[in-house]
Amino acid sequence: MSTEELRRRVHAATDTIDVPVPDTHDLLVRGRAARRQERRGRLVLAAVAVVVIGVAVALAVQRATQPPVADRSGYVEGSAQSLAALVIQRLDLPSDTRAVGITQGAARTSIGVDLPAEEGHPDDVPSLDASVRWVPKSFVADWTPCAGDQGRCTAVDTDRGEVELTWAPTDAPANDDFVVSGYLTVAYVDVDTQTLRDLTYRSMAIVGDPRDLELAQSVEELAGLVADERLDFETTPELAAAELESWTFSQDGTYTPGGELDLTVAGDPTKIVTRHLDASAEVEESFDGLGVELDVSAADLEPAVVSVYVEQGGAAGARCGGDPTCETWRVDGATVGLAWDDGPQAGFRLWLQDTDEYHDLIWEDPTYPGGDPRQVALPVTVDQLVALLQDLDLRSR
Incomplete structure (x- = not known):
């Protein structure tokens, strides 16, 4: 789960100018x-x-014992808003937390959530992205946390099996002209629903190994959240019916924490x-x-x-x-x-x-x-x- 900070391009197009359209x-x-x-x-x-x-790595790593099948009886079709509702509920965020739906579909649904600033970083605008996507059976069968990955990556145990944790610390140049916030990403493959779920938390407070830091959103909380069987295309009727106080669905598939947009794949x-x-x-x-x-x-x-x-x-x-x-x-x-x-x-x-x-x-x-x-x-x-x-x-x- 490698992640790279990217800056948004300013790009506009018009069909009102009577000149040939360039190739x-x-x-x-x-x-x-x-x-x-x-x-x-x-x-x-x-x-x-x-x-x-x-x-x-493939030869050296043995697949962990799969967790027991989750009880999904009574589950109904969820939505981007139901994903956001679960994030706000499990992380005990204020009811008026701003959440944005980025994509919603049968193959992938994702959201963005604004978070309160961490203590000691009043100018920071932390954010959390959550995504669930369908993956082929071959991907599910082959997936092992950190297999072949380089850099900061480890496995975190939960009651639903292992979660992959990757991170990068905040990069603050000496002149402070441009500070790149640190991030941590937790990812989980659900063998029952054949989905890949991931959460990425960005904050200037992530200055090292997040397991050693006192963050508002701890690694244990985020790992438990990404492994929660309700964070999927189907969820409980209560979450499916949730209506958040500050919810919008992006018309162009973007989420802008703090009023600034960065894009990546x-x-x-x-x-x-x-x-x-x-x-x-x-x-x-x-x-x-x-x-x-x-x-x-x-x-x-x-x-x-x-x-x-x-x-x-x-x-x-x-x-x-x-x-x-x-x-x-x-x-x-x-x-x-x-x-x-x-x-x-x-x-x-x-x-x-x-x-x-x-x-x-x-x-x-x-x-x-x-x-x-x-x-x-x-x-x-x-x-x-x-x-x-x-x-x-x-x-x-």
Whole structure:
């Protein structure tokens, strides 16, 4: 569960100016190609290291005994608001605590909650994000806390099994021009409902190992909350009917604690990419002023290099424009486009546009034979790549 602080881009679009719409994606492709080429060598080496480490950990770690099946008799369909109600209830927060629904659906639901400032940090605006998402059975079977993860990660025991804890301390430069709040994330996989649940708590009071700190939201409380079987797509009738005093549902899928918005990809992008591509991948996440970019490298995909770009709203380049080597179709209410090119940058481009976000994937391969990638023997299928784009959602910091 790696997390990186990202800053929001200011981006507006208008269709009232009578000038030709630029092909923004052609500009993005060319502008990102140089950076990908520069990083490609070290990403491939890193991917090999990840494979070695992952295999070693998998051999060394035995899966913990699964907890008993929770009693969910009488449970009903929940909502983003029911998730927020449970967070406020379990953490004993004021009844007028501001909560925002970020996403709500059959595959993923997430919220953001504003928290009181920690003692000694009056200018801080702590926040808590909660998310529940469906994951494939293979992910559930393979998941072990901290398996293959580097850095600050450990397992925390609860009465519902082990919870993964990761953290990063507050980074305060000497000049105090820009302070990056610390965070801790707890994650839990529920084998009964096949869901991944995570909570991320951000606060300037997180200055070291959160288990050693006296935080308003303790590790034990958050671990117990993320393992609570009610924090799921189905919950108790009481929580499903809850109506909070200060509740809004974001119209653009964002949450702005303290009046400022930061964006990243929800969840661990490395795990998401690895799961969909069936390959041990190294993913580098960056923010280029317009959206979140993921550069993917995996030994199993060589010599191909993959990059994914995610931004809120629509995109002018999300169309074929009559190009005979381009097709579009609909998948689960979203528009999917596929364009291929036999030129010097051999490969193809795949994009997905839904009501809230635009997802763009570029596959670069100097050995690509040309033609429709659905008819070409590749390490992965176009359907796998579409599923990857569907699973990448932006989330606020």
